[in-house]
Amino acid sequence: MPEAPATAYFTIDELRAEDETLESADSYPDAMLADRIAMVEERIEHLCGVAFLPRTSTCSVRGDGSSTIILPDVEVTGVSSIAVDGVDLTNTELALVRIARRGVVTRIGPLGRPVAWPRGSTVDVEYTHGYAVPPAPIKYAALKWAVDVLLPSSLPARATMQSQGDNTFRIVVASPDRPSGIPEVDAILADYDRRIPMVG
Secondary structure, three states, X not given: OOOOOOOOOOOHHHHHHHOHHHHOXXXXXXXXXXXXXXXXXXXXXHHHOXXXXXXXXXXXXXXXXXXXXXXXXXXXXXXXXXXXXXXXXXXXXXXXXXXXXXXXXXXXXXXXOEOOOOOOOEEEEEEEXXXXXXXXXXXXXXXXXXXXXXXXXXOOOOOOEEEEOOEXXXXXXXXXXXXXXXXXXXXXXXXXXXXXXOOO
């Protein structure tokens, strides 16, 4: 039986409990729910620029002659290996590397002084990053968004208004500044946005 990934924000059972429609395993099999959970989590982490569970990543960074390199992720919690132009740092060298949660990696020598990453070198880094557990608001937002993805509105996809009798309602739809189209979900994502604004 498929299950939500071990690193999921919530379980398939928790998702089913959000809406009684999802209780039907025939209409909503576990594999479908696990896929939607993964899709929503990936979207949230992309939009917020931060992982909300521990993730392992690798990247290549170009040395610039300074003692620091900057990884593409924040909430960095550890570095498991670093290779400079294909040559691994020794365990002793790796133990001296300082890591800031914002993704800055500083190389320190045995005398406690900064050591440069050679200019033009390729620095390959394997590291872990992300929150230890998802903050409660993020879990709540992910659950709400997953339900919305699984149980889409019966309105036409391009509709922006709905009329009932003499009343007309404007419908909130997804947009660049409202990625889910669900106001409370989008407000939570804005609160946790860790992306660095582009300048230029």
